Amino acid sequence: MQPGTRHSPDRPSRTGRPRSEAARQAVLWAVDDLLVEIGYAAMTMKGIAERAGVGRQTVYRWWSSAAEILVEACVQDAAEQLTTPADDDPAAGLRAHLRALTTFLTADPAGFAYRALVGEGQHDPAVRAMLVAADVLGPSTTAVLDRVxxxxxxxxxxxxxxxxxxxxxxxxxxxxxxxxTPEQLDRHATGLLAAWGPGQEGAAQEGSTQS
Structure with missing residues (x-):
């Protein structure tokens, strides 16, 4: 689906008072859409609440800032988009993860959010702390590395x-x-496997000691 409409078919009804979980999910969908339409800098809690069809008090019940909502949206979408099937070929596993990561960061609204938050975190310690705590890319990357x-x-x-x-x-x-490019990603995966492969243990230990 195109950004800005990717969640529309499943949105909860705007009539009546939605269930708490439905309202929470509507807020996460709203930040995805607003990020594409107006960008992170223009996003406000009021605008998020209006787009989600909920009251501002509902938004503040779960989050204290737009950045906090975006971090949660990143975690949720990353879990969906970066889960790749197990592969007996370690090179194929690394390539699949690198391509999924690139797609997430360049085509998914939550990936756009993650990039914006990384930039914001360079001068906002609170945003940086949220990203460190959330570890958005960590679970999927760890799963791939454990298989390799x-x-x-x-x-x-x-x-x-x-x-x-x-x-x-x-x-x-x-x-x-x-x-x-896909070719560069493939070469990167191949190079890592060569560096991590049998016979390189001494070099890896030396590098870890020096760092």
Missing amino acids: RPFAPAMPDTELAAAQLCGPVLAQLLTRPDPL
Whole structure:
């Protein structure tokens, strides 16, 4: 579905008082749509409530700021969009995750939100703390790394391995106009497996010690 209308068929009725969970979900959908239509900087709690068809007191019942709502929307959408099927081929598993991550960050409203929040977090400690606590990309990336680890004896600890895997994708999108190409993503996956593969354990330990 096109951004801005992706949730419309499933929206709760705007008549009557919606159930609490329905209202909460309507708010999460509203921030997705507003992010595409007006952008993060123009988003307000009043506008979110109006778009969701709920009262402002309902919004403030769960969240204290628009950034907090966006973080939750990111977590929810990332769990859906970044779950890739298990694959016996470790290279295929890494490639699938990298492509899903790129699609999430470039085509999903919650991915747009995540990029905006990462930028905001560079000068707003509260937003940065929310992102750290939410660990938006962590669960899906950890799941992929856990499946690859038996084939990659030199893989470093999960936090560092996740940074090595996802860092180039994020850096490209935050500093360049275009994402990495599928070919570049494939080469990145192949290079990581070579660096993490059998015979590289000593190099990995040395790098961890120096860092």
